[in-house]
């Protein structure tokens with residue numbers, strides 16, 4: 001198969017999924033067009049990929065699934081016998097059904113999963129877990145994976161000769177857990193409105209950015225990472241306690257998993 005274009009569509013609340021996808025993309029021989037579907041405004045984004053295009057989809061793992069907001073946006077993307085590489089980036093606990101869910105979404109949209117991976121990145125709530133990842137070892141593995149993917153595509157006569165990789169996961173997918181971490185703004189808020197503009201699910205009112213609609217909030221931590229005044233955060237005591245338990249259970253280094 002001859003690939004003439006690479007397009008990467010990613011959902012990345014705090015930038016870790018994008019950074020991981022970049023490590024993969026940088027080892028491919030063609031530059032990629034990157035499309036960010038994280039903002040609320042990306043809800044209406046639709047695209048049909050061509051047969052000589054490689055579609056790379058990247059999303060973080062939230063509660064063993066991909067975020068519902070990412071899922072609704074991936075559902076708008078269609079392929080025309082387009083090969084796809086799917087990346088479900090997890091924070092060192094587990095990716096459970098997230099990669100399988102991405103494969104199912106890609107197949108439903110007419111794409112053909114050619115390879116998949118579950119790379120590890122720093123946990124975006126419990127930052128001491130997998131801190132600093134993807135690191136040099138992760139980047140090296142992602143680069144080797146990218147080269148293997150490219151060889152697989154080059155060696156395939158056409159899309160029908162691409163074998164689908166086995167992917168870990170179960171159907172029905174696990175239910176989304178209730179994640180209790182909802183950020184709030186402190187008195188340091190300068191009312192710049194950036195958090196409201198960046199929230200993927202419109203959970204922060206533009207005219208009252210110190211508030212959070214907890215029924216909409218998906219605990220993605222994007223508002224904390226974009227706030228220029230460091231004014232948004234979680235309850236420090238609750239977080240410290242939860243992080244201690246979480247790090248005890250899930251702190252041991254896990255390695256990325258590749259399916260090709």
Ligand SMILES: Cc1cc2nc3c(=O)[nH]c(=O)nc-3n(C[C@H](O)[C@H](O)[C@H](O)COP(=O)(O)O)c2cc1C
Nearest residue numbers: 012013014015016017060063064091093094123124
């Ligand atoms: C709400 C939420 C739920 C998460 N659930 C999981 C999980 O089930 N398993 C896991 O290993 N990491 C989990 N993580 C960690 C993220 O998958 C990981 O840090 C990811 O790299 C975040 O990427 P981003 O910066 O692009 O959003 C979760 C993070 C958040 C914010």
Ligand code: SF4
Nearest residue numbers: 199217218220221223
């Ligand atoms: S309010 Fe919730 S959903 Fe919105 S950016 Fe902040 S953590 Fe994410």
Ligand code: SF4
Nearest residue numbers: 189190192193195227
């Ligand atoms: S980004 Fe920070 S400073 Fe700006 S409105 Fe939101 S909480 Fe306030």
